[in-house]
Amino acid sequence: MSRAPILDRLKILADAAKYDASCASSGTAKRNSTKGGIGSTEGMGICHAYAPDGRCISLLKILLTNHCIFDCHYCINRKSSNVRRARFTPQEVADLTLSFYRRNYIEGLFLSSGIIKSSDHTMEQIVEAARILREEHDFRGYIHLKTIPEADPEIIHRAGFYADRVSINVELPTDAGLTRLAPDKNARQIEGALGKTSSDILEAKDAKKRFKHAPRFAPAGQSTQMIVGADAASDADIVGRASRLYGDFGLRRVYYSAFSPIPDASAVLPLKRPPLIREHRLYQSDWLMRFYDYRPQEIMQATEADGNLPLDIDPKLAWALKFRERFPVDVNRASREDLLRVPGLGVKAVHRILASRRHRTLRLDDVARLTVSLTKVCPFICTVDWRPTLLTDRADLRTLLAPKTEQLELFAA
Numbered sequence: 265m266s267r268a269p270i271l272d273r274l275k276i277l278a279d280a281a282k283y284d285a286s287c288a289s290s291g292t293a294k295r296n297s298t299k300g301g302i303g304s305t306e307g308m309g310i311c312h313a314y315a316p317d318g319r320c321i322s323l324l325k326i327l328l329t330n331h332c333i334f335d336c337h338y339c340i341n342r343k344s345s346n347v348r349r350a351r352f353t354p355q356e357v358a359d360l361t362l363s364f365y366r367r368n369y370i371e372g373l374f375l376s377s378g379i380i381k382s383s384d385h386t387m388e389q390i391v392e393a394a395r396i397l398r399e400e401h402d403f404r405g406y407i408h409l410k411t412i413p414e415a416d417p418e419i420i421h422r423a424g425f426y427a428d429r430v431s432i433n434v435e436l437p438t439d440a441g442l443t444r445l446a447p448d449k450n451a452r453q454i455e456g457a458l459g460k461t462s463s464d465i466l467e468a469k470d471a472k473k474r475f476k477h478a479p480r481f482a483p484a485g486q487s488t489q490m491i492v493g494a495d496a497a498s499d500a501d502i503v504g505r506a507s508r509l510y511g512d513f514g515l516r517r518v519y520y521s522a523f524s525p526i527p528d529a530s531a532v533l534p535l536k537r538p539p540l541i542r543e544h545r546l547y548q549s550d551w552l553m554r555f556y557d558y559r560p561q562e563i564m565q566a567t568e569a570d571g572n573l574p575l576d577i578d579p580k581l582a583w584a585l586k587f588r589e590r591f592p593v594d595v596n597r598a599s600r601e602d603l604l605r606v607p608g609l610g611v612k613a614v615h616r617i618l619a620s621r622r623h624r625t626l627r628l629d630d631v632a633r634l635t636v637s638l639t640k641v642c643p644f645i646c647t648v649d650w651r652p653t654l655l656t657d658r659a660d661l662r663t664l665l666a667p668k669t670e671q672l673e674l675f676a677a
Contacts, residue, residue, distance in 0.1 A: 273350040274360065278310075280330040280341055284376055284410065284433075285489055285519040311374060323406065324364050325374040328352055328389055332378030336435070336446040337530040338494045338523060341378045346528050351380070354393035362401060372406030372428075373397070379412065387415035387423070394426035408484075413449075413457035420457060424464055429484035429516070432457050434509065437502045441495030444532065455512075461486050462513040485516035492546060493538030494523040498571030500564045503549055507560035510553070520546045545573040552580060555611055556604045576666045581607040584644055585662055591644040592652050595631060596621050607665070608640035640665055 267273070311325035329351035330341040340347060352360075357375060364370045375393060379386050390409055397403035409427040411420045423430055432454060436442045439451045461482070468481030488509060490502060506518040522543040523534065549566075552558040566582040567573050574582050584591065584607050593602045595617055603614045613634040620626060628650040632638045643655045643665070658664070 268350060270352075270356060270360070273352060274326065276348050276350040277327045277330060277352065278325065280347075281325045281327045281374070281376060283340065283521065283524065284325075284374075285521045310369065322370045323372045323374045323408070324361055324370045326352070326357070326360075326376075328354075328357060328375060328377035328386070328393065329380050330378050331380045333381075334379050334446070334448040336448065337532055338445055338491055338526070340526040345526070354389050354396055357393040358396040358401065358403075361397060361405075362403065365403075365405060370405075372408070374408045374410075376410035377412075379414075383412045383414035384416050384419060387412045387419045391419060391423050391426065394423065398426045411457070411461070413454045417457070417460050420461065421464055424461065424468075424482040425479055427482055429487065430461060430482045431487040431489070432461070433489045434458075434505070435489075435491060436495055437490050437492075437497040437505045438495065441497055445494060458486070458488070458509070458513045458515075462515075465514070485514070487515055487517040487519060489519040489521055492520050492522050492543055494533060498567070499542070499546060499549070499573045500567050500571040502546060503553075503560055503563045506550060507553065518550060520550075539575060541575050542572070545575065545579060549573060549579045556580070557601060558583075558605075577662065578607075580605070581640070581662075581665060588656055591656050592646045593644065595626050595645050595647055606641060606644045608635050608637050608644075610635075 311323045327341075329349070330347065331349050331351060332339070332341050332343055335342045335344050339345070357373075361370070361373045373394075375390055377386050377390055380389075390411075394407055394409060397407065406429075407427045408429045408431065409423045411423055411430050411432050413432050420430075434442075434451075434454055435446055435449060442449055442451050465482055465485060468478065471478035472480070490505070492502065502520070509515050509518055520543050522538050522540055524537050525533070525535065549558075549563045552563060553560060562583060563573075563579060564571075565586060566579045573579050577585075584605065590602070590605065593606060595603065600614060600618060603609060603617060604611070609617075616634055617626065617631070620630065624630075625648050628638075628642075628647045631641060631645065631647060635641050642650070643652050643658075643661060646652065655661070
């Protein structure tokens with residue numbers, strides 16, 4: 265049977281890849297083509313990601329194929345799904361990437377796949393596409409490969425030599441949820457693959473320190489993704505799992521993807537998607553653990569009775585409202601740890617406060633210049649000219665600080 269035109273297949277396989285959130289490129293080592301080769305991880309560049317210097321770049325984000333022998337209930341590409349199927353060869357993936365790069369559409373590739381024939385066969389095809397780009401065309405742009413935990417560890421290991429970043433999805437926050445919704449997957453096997461890749465990355469870094477020409481291995485590390493709202497896992501469960509993944513495997517990022525109902529869905533799945541703001545709150549909690557020194561237990565303390573983070577306020581404010589005895593803090597004397605727990609103060613603002621107070625006593629106006637919302641900060645700090653008195657303990661403080669909902673006009677100018 266003849267193949268569909270490549271643009272038709274691209275439309276199918278690019279759309280099928282949209283459910284994978286873990287495609288940011290931040291953290292990779294810089295590659296450039298000033299001394300030959302094609303592509304770069306630097307500069308300005310149909311998936312947006314971020315280069316090591318913080319600039320937004322674009323990636324060609326596709327599946328090798330959306331055929332799959334697995335039957336994960338939440339996946340639109342599962343074998344029992346009634347969707348149009350398509351497939352690229354490794355050479356076609358390489359040709360598309362180069363073609364798009366030369367037109368300045370993209371600066372890198374994110375490649376994942378459904379499972380065809382076997383996990384080993386599919387992983388071989390993914391690695392081959394990256395090999396063609398790197399070895400035959402000297403492509404030096406960013407490559408992110410989604411690896412398959414069921415594949416032979418040696419094949420996954422080879423992927424790390426061609427990719428800037430590799431990732432393995434843990435799929436769901438709990439083992440029970442994975443068993444129920446993804447019967448073809450095994451939690452221990454996934455964690456085993458994460459652990460093997462983590463040790464390979466550490467070994468490569470150590471070798472690079474000792475040998476100048478040691479080969480690079482996934483210099484941007486590895487990441488993973490969890491689906492939110494497909495099972496009964498609470499935000500507390502998700503935060504706990506993310507913390508363990510960071511600690512056990514040194515992941516660069518844990519991504520969260522709100523479950524989205526799919527056509528001809530299994531009866532075991534929810535009928536409605538979770539609020540997208542829930543996904544956003546989980547990213548905020550992740551940020552607090554990674555940059556604000558919050559412990560996972562503190563994030564869990566900010567949850568409601570059902571174990572989920574409140575949707576109307578951010579996790580940092582939720583924690584502060586539950587532990588009002590920790591406030592107000594004196595911005596002229598408080599430690600960095602205490603200042604980082606003040607709602608409305610970011611990491612940069614805290615660093616500037618610590619630097620400024622060495623030279624002068626800070627007033628409320630000084631703090632106002634460092635934050636977007638002084639209203640949010642005021643109940644939790646005191647300065648030489650400001651004390652919140654009874655404001656910190658007001659029963660309606662949450663209502664006062666929660667963002668106001670606004671109905672936008674459809675035809676407003």
